[in-house]
């Protein structure tokens with residue numbers, strides 16, 4: 001599913017003293033198959049934008065199509081397709097573990113599946129739940145546990161499994177690794193890659209504050225500032241704008257920073273800013289100039 | 291959206307009304323409520339409403355915010371008014387309109403509805419112009435005589451301010467959880483009452499858990515800063531009455547006197563208006 005936003009605008013608390021223009025003329029295309037990173041400082045409109053993608057915030061002004069669903073069409077028509085849309089566009093909110101509610105892990109993960117497929121037989125539900133949990137590396141021993149007894153990282157996996165259970169084509173995650181330890185972060189990112197590489201989820205969109213993480217993992221990025229998109233494109237293009245990114249209080253990946261500093265002392269290397277590529281380029285530069 | 295709840299939401303400004311001592315505002319609200327209940331006829335109510343209107347104008351709060359506060363009680367108002375019309379006990383000399391409807395019944399229902407609405411609008415003006423913190427400061431100070439009989443005034447005030455402060459936080463949290471469950475296909479807008487009530491479970495449980503968690507964290511944070519509701523605590527902001535407050539009190543005294551006069555001379559006034567009209 002291709003996601004196309006054209007001149008999307010959104011204002012919170014319209015017509016009041018507290019009105020906030022959260023999105024201003026946002027135009028963005030998220031191609032099917034991409035691993036899309038959305039970055040921007042606090043309050044720049046990232047969460048507002050992604051909540052448009054599955055209809056949690058109705059389109060107010062502008063155009064938005066997700067696959068063959070035109071979300072900017074007649075609201076009455078659009079509402080009828082919300083269920084279909086939400087099954088296809090899975091949304092994992094920030095700190096998703098706070099939305100766990102059921103008595104057992106099984107019941108919590110099954111919640112979404114039963115909502116989207118009300119006619120499912122018990123064994124279908126079981127297969128789907130087992131499948132989703134095993135994708136996240138959680139074995140059968142977790143099924144009957146209370147979600148509240150798990151560790152923070154485990155809770156988060158259960159919550160993500162609760163979204164994956166409906167087999168979404170697009171998975172949107174708002175700061176998925178916030179609050180995890182470094183090992184937990186790496187594991188979760190590796191997991192997302194596995195989902196993406198195996199085509200289990202075709203398109204992944206993540207919101208992140210960590211430039212290194214975005215640079216290492218994403219195929220495309222969009223940079224939000226004050227409700228507008230200031231940069232979009234491949235990470236190696238966007239992260240060339242070291243000065244502007246610093247001005248936006250975001251900074252750049254360490255590889256991009258180093259490349260920039262090296263340039264200042266006359267060492268010019270051409271890298272896509274992934275750590276692997278950066279090291280290779282440095283190594284070959286070193287060898288060539290020895 | 292849930293965060294639209296007007297009641298209990300502060301409207302920041304720097305107006306005359308905002309700057310009044312919270313104790314004054316609480317006492318004025320009480321006086322206003324007394325006025326509404328003492329008033330026996332529309333003249334008295336009109337005077338009370340005039341007072342409210344002037345207060346609203348001076349506060350700079352838009353009238354729409356005040357009107358929004360009625361939304362929550364509109365059902366109650368209509369319901370009580372209907373009961374009053376239908377179960378009006380006619381007295382001799384009343385004007386019978388049709389069926390069991392009397393003109394006097396309509397009047398008394400309208401009067402009651404207006405009373406309720408004025409009450410809520412007045413109270414919401416207080417919360418719109420006073421921060422929760424200064425509101426509880428005011429209540430604490432007004433209740434302080436009760437300390438003599440060992441009533442835990444300070445603790446009560448603290449509980450109140452925490453409760454008031456939690457309303458917007460919990461409203462935000464509720465919205466977040468509702469969105470998260472909607473994203474998982476939860477449907478809150480269709481089905482019968484029972485299935486709708488059931489649909490709330492995935493919202494209420496996380497909300498309760500998070501309220502407890504917040505409570506725990508707040509308690510720990512207060513302990514960590516050695517909070518104890520001890521007698522030697524001093525206040526960051528000391529409340530002081532000023533000329534402003536005196537003026538406000540004088541106006542209200544005059545108004546109450548006016549309402550009482552209207553009560554006594556109401557019948558004559560009606561007669562006067564009627565004669566002028568014809």
Ligand SMILES: Nc1ncnc2c1ncn2[C@@H]1O[C@H](COP(=O)(O)OP(=O)(O)OP(=O)(O)O)[C@@H](O)[C@H]1O
Pocket residue numbers: 012013020021022040041042043044045046047048049293
């Ligand atoms: N429910 C709401 N009501 C009113 N204003 C809101 C609401 N949600 C967000 N805003 C405002 O809209 C703007 C954009 O918020 P948004 O949550 O989209 O930012 P964000 O980029 O996700 O920030 P963060 O990185 O902190 O999550 C902010 O100015 C915010 O204060």
Ligand SMILES: [Mg+2]
Pocket residue numbers: 046047048174
């Ligand atoms: Mg956000």
